[in-house]
Amino acid sequence: MSPTPTPLQDFERALDELEALVQRLEGGDLSLEESLGAYERGVALYRQCQGALEQAELRIRLLADPADPCSAREFRADAE
Template identity: 60%
Template structure:
């Protein structure tokens, strides 16, 4: 009888942010190492910009949630916020 692998756990926004930030740091370190070709550097830069934007969006959502939680006129529960892109 074959064992089934456990279902992958859903990633939390915090875990997703931390993974993206780690990827961004690795990209920067590789680029600073100076051993990448120009083409590799451009691809890494493009990926880095995308990851940076994802991180910034996550931070914006977190800031909004904090503001909602601290607002005395806000309802007792915060609802998910979908930012405009």
């Protein structure tokens, strides 16, 4: 059994895959169907990366000002 990847590893993997998809799309060698599939996957990866970045930002805010109840509440709500 392999260990569960960390959120940072998930982010890095998603970003690498997204970059590879962009290169394939920019290459212009994909069919229309392949391009649409790659674009759909790219949107999903972008959203995954965006969510990970938002979580990281909340963690940083919480670490910077642990007394701020708004940051702590947002972090706990998103973690569920």
